[in-house]
Amino acid sequence: MKSRGLMIALCICVIAASTYSVELHSQEEDIVVASGLQRERRSLDTSTDRPNEPIKMTEMRVRSEIALRYARTSVITHVHNPDMRPQEASFHMLLPDSAFISGFTMIIDGKSYKAFVKGKQEAKQMYTQAVSQGSGAAHIATKARDSNHFTVSVNVEGNTTAVFDLRYEDFLVSRNGLYSHVINLHPGALLPRIEVVVHIKESQKITKLHVPEMRTGNEIDATQNNAQNSKVVIQNGTNEREVTITFTPDLPEQRRLAKIYTEKSKGNVASTALGQFVVEYDVQRSNDGEILVNDGYFVHFLAPTSLPPLSKHVVFVLDTSASMYGRKIEQLRKAMDTILSDLHRNDYFSIVKFNTDVKILELKEADSEAHFLDFNTNNSPAPALASLHNIDKAKYIISSLYVEGETNIYRGLEAALSLIKKGVNQGNENAVDEPVKKRKHLEPIIIFLTDGEANTGERNTKKIISLVSEKNSGDTRATLYSLAFGNNADRGFLRKLSLRNDGFMRHIYEAADAALQLHDFYEQVSSPLLSDVKFLYPKSQVKEGSVSRHRFRTINAGSEVAVVGKLADDTTELTPRIVGFSGNEDDQGRKRYKITPKVAVTRTKDEYLPLERLWAYLTIKQLLDKRDAGEDHSTDKKGPGKKALDIALKYAFVTPLTSLVVVKPNETNTADVQPADKPSLPSRPSSLLTPFTQKPWRSASPRRNLGFFKLHSDYSFYRRKSALHFHDSVANIVAPAITTSKTTTGTQAPTTAxxxxxxxxxxxxxxxxxxxxxxxxxxxxxxxxxxxxxxxxxxxxxxxxxxxxxxxxxxxxxxxxxxxxxxxxxxxxxxxxxxxxxxxxxxxxxxxxxxxxxxxxxxxxxxxxxxx
Structure with missing residues (x-):
């Protein structure tokens, strides 16, 4: 069928991660597709059967601009086809799971093809009308924790160079007092030129800067103790708020890094993966925070540093079911031994272990022994003071934890909530003159760890969330953090459970360093400095409905919160109030916290302050959290999902609600295009171990553009009711091949199964x-x-x-x-x-x-x- 100006639309539903918009298992339909190794087209000219000259990646340039912790990254790669015949090239990138893709451009045979963002339904309709779906999927061998995978494959004409430009944006979150910017360098080949440039320009003095040696991406966060990367060049700007880091590994250095990466990964990945390039830094800050305004938008940062920590009552809810057998329970014992040592002297703690049954650790200061008691809602053991004596007894009991039975999740959480409700009373129970005991003001925290799904007791995850959220209310409402241990934990359920209860879910990878991961997580939440924090903005100074999340259950030491919004048109000064509770200097109780910063509003525009895009990014993230938490089930224009979609489309962010679409025009009126409902002769899928591999595509007219694209996506934690999405796999979407060869007898009919x-x-x-x-x-x-x-x-x-x-x-x-x-x-x-x-x-x-x-x-x- 001849067609002039035919548009072939290819969509890839790129799902942003980590931790956003997870469907419950009861709503999922997983589709696992085996890699579709297809036939190559054989040329009518046997002279083309000679081996192809290998396609070569020649250059990789990465540029990151970071301002106000907001990173905008561009990855540009060049791949050259030295052969006379077309060959397939693939661009491969691992992205941080919190990043949004914001642009993608391909320059093929001198012509530029720019991707654009559409709503998922519209993109799916375009896809259905224009292309047939490829049937390939495979697990990715080269992968890093908390990362997403993006691959696009394209046919490159002979003696030409293809250029790929992927852009993504990410907000750097402070963990343990450091911002960490990570760039995955997995080129798949030793290249004549690799250059990474990270330019940081902040509003405050950069007080710490650390560029550690390359990492595999499968360790816990780098620390100041890691060796400095000796190959980087650090150039300070005109002031202490600006710095540029440049990394240009030559071929010997690339070989060294590839060897180290392979050894660390035990030979299970591509030998030409170099690892993760990490830049860590911090800025000067004060307890009063910082407010910046630009072009009608504002951002309000708060990261308290010199406040005394709030005393807390932390309840550890530990899964000891049979699935924790072996290394998991050993790592849990090891982690808890360290975590218990980190408790502050005025903290209280409780330990709940659950399998088929639920037991609570009973500790009494006067007793020399400790033991677990069966959970009874009417008679729960009192929380224990974090004294050295109690901690030692708890460590001894934890060291002998054993596993058995099934996973009774709700009963374990019910026990934790019972302990939180009971609280901690102060006063001497035996004193005659103290008939009434006063309740201590402790920050209640539940840390819930499981490696499986609810398979005994209450199994309905929706009901568990509803019951827990209902019971976790009032003055004793606790922050609930969920730890999904390994790949079998129901992460969708745990994420929603935590969001509904003011916390978050963290994935603990089942690896040799799992105990370190657990301790690293605990350090991030172990020292709450402020609780019940509210950012209050005068209604006359901000646009209604524009302010992002501005209430926070707790703000922990080493972390930072950011509130963004739009300024009212006539605002000349922003005067918010921040109220909450902080700890006392004597470690007893808590006191009122209040600050009243202010900032003048000017109408000048500073190009380096990306406040509008930062507003869009954070607003989308928080709307997706709200949607996934189930707090707002509305589907109309006022619902969080619809609001997030509208913002994503306006700012061209690829999110769980949008799709990346590449449109390529047909350049010849002699092309025969197979209909969308008929199978094409798709390319052989690219290897996922390397981004650029030789893929010969032979035709009777080797200098014609065969016009196909393949796109892949891998985003952990996400499952959808569509063959375009895969959990921990690659969605391979292949356009119909445009056959440019014709014979004297006319056009060949399309081939069907x-x-x-x-x-x-x-x-x-x-x-x-x-x-x-x-x-x-x-x-x-x-x-x-x-x-x-x-x-x-x-x-x-x-x-x-x-x-x-x-x-x-x-x-x-x-x-x-x-x-x-x-x-x-x-x-x-x-x-x-x-x-x-x-x-x-x-x-x-x-x-x-x-x-x-x-x-x-x-x-x-x-x-x-x-x-x-």
Whole structure:
């Protein structure tokens, strides 16, 4: 079909992370798709069968501009195709999970293609109308904690260079008194030129600056004790508020870093990954905070430093179910030993352990022993003072924790809330003249750790959230922090539970440093300096509804809060009040806290102060939190989701509500374009171990633009009811290939799955599973997940590299054609003679994956390649 000026729209739903907009499991539909290894097109000219000259990445430049802790980063890469024939190149980037992509441009064959942002529904409609969905997905081998993955693949003409420019924005959060800016350098090749430039320009003096050695991204945050990167050049600006850091590793340095990265990662990742480039810094601050205004917007920072900490009552709720067996429980014991030592002398603590049953640690100062008691709502043990004697007894008990039973989440939280409600009373219970005991003013905190899902007791997560939020109310309302230990914890549920109860969820990765991760988290929340904090702005000075979150349950030592908003048009001075409670110098009780800063408002515009974009970024983040917490279920124009979408579209941020769309015009009127509902001849998927790999694409007209894009996204914690989104995987969206070759007999008809020979004669049962749009078998796997397994038209079926392997990725309990004397292996479907006589239901129990994508079956060895 000839078409002039055809627009091919490709959308990728890029989901911002970490920690935003997680659906509950009951609302999810996971789709797992095997990597679709496709055929290459074979040229009619056999002279083109010579090996291609490898495509080469030649340059990578990263530039970050940081102002007011707001980082805007551009990553530009150049890739050159030295061959006469087109080849596929892929741009690959790991982003911080809190970042929003704000722009993407490709320059292909001298022409610029700029991405734009659309609402998810509109983008999906464009996608459905214009392209057929590719069927590829795979786990990413090169990955860092708390990071998102973005990949786009494009066909590069012979003897040309493609340029990719990805831009993203992120707000740096202060943790333990430092802002950390992280750039992932995983180029996938040793490059003639790599340059990283980070320019920081703050409103206050930069008091600390640390650029540690490159990291893998799988350690806890760097500290001042880490060695300084000796290869960076630090250039101070004209004043103490500005600095530029430059990093240009030459080839020997790249080889050194790649070797270290591989050794740290135990050889499980690409040898050309260099690691994470980290810049950490801090600025001068005061207890009164800082207010900045620019072009009608304001930002209000507060990070108290010299206030005495509030005394607290912290309840540790620890999962000791059977799934914590082994290293997990050992790491928990180790972490708790350190955490208990960090309690302040006027703190109180309680420890709840839960599995099928719930028990509370009882500590009495006068007793030499401590022990766990069964939880009883009417008679709970009193919290223990954090004395050295009590801490030692608690450590001894914790050191002997053992695991058993199931996971009774609600009962464990109910016990914690019971302890919080009971509180801590002061006064001598035996004193005759003190019949009435006074309640101590302690900051209540619940730290809840689990590695699984609720599988006994109350299992409905929505009901658990509702019950906990209802009970956690009044003057004793506690901040609830959830720690999701490992990959099996219900992070969506834990995130929502924490948001509804003034806290947040943190993922603790199941690794050798899990105990350090737990302690690092505790340090961030262990010293509340202010509680019940309110930022109050005169209504006449700010625009209604424009101020971001301005109430905070607690502000901890080493952290910072930021409030942003729009100024009223006639405002000449901003005079807010900040009120709350702080600790007393004598460590007893708390006192009123109040400050009244003010700042003059000018109408001059300072280009380096990105207040408008900072306002948009923080407002979207907080609206998404509000939506996910379930505080506002409205779907009209006033709902938080709709507000977030409108702002994201205006400022071109890729969020969970928007999609990145690339539009590429067809440049030739002789192109034959396959319809969207018909399968294309998609490219072979790029390797996910390296961003730039040789992918030959042969055609009878090698100098024509074949016109395809592939886009991938990997965003942890997110699952959606769409094949465009994958949890911990890569969504691979492939445009229909534009076939530029024509013969003298006319245009060839499009190829569909129904008229392609997949050599399935004798395998009639496959007809019910054949996907006509992808040329693949669709299997409904465990938990209702959908698995797409590719078929081949080649006469010679695909085989595992290194020979037929074990059925490691099969769900079968017995192989097809198995007998007592024969082992089994995973082979491509048509190689197993016994598979001819099975049913579709049998295949669901015995399928496996060959070469990361093809339809395999777990087959008895004596049935492989058997001739009847």
């Amino acid at each position: 129904s008229n392609v020979n997949y050599h399935l004669d004798g395998f009639e049962w496959t007809s019910s599973m054949l996907n006509s749009s992808t040329g693949a078998l669709t299997v409904l796997g465990e938990n209702g997940t959908q698995v797409i397994l590719q078929l081949t038209t080649d006469v010679d079926p695909p085989k595992m590299q290194g020979g037929d392997g074990e059925c490691l990725n099969s769900t079968s309990t017995s192989a097809v054609g198995a007998n007592e004397n024969a082992g089994s292996v995973c082979v491509y479907l048509t190689r197993c003679y016994a598979a001819r006589s099975i049913t579709a239901d049998d295949y669901k129990k015995s399928y496996c994956i060959v070469n990361n994508g093809y339809a395999g079956v777990c087959c008895a060895k004596d049935e492989v390649d058997r001739i009847p």
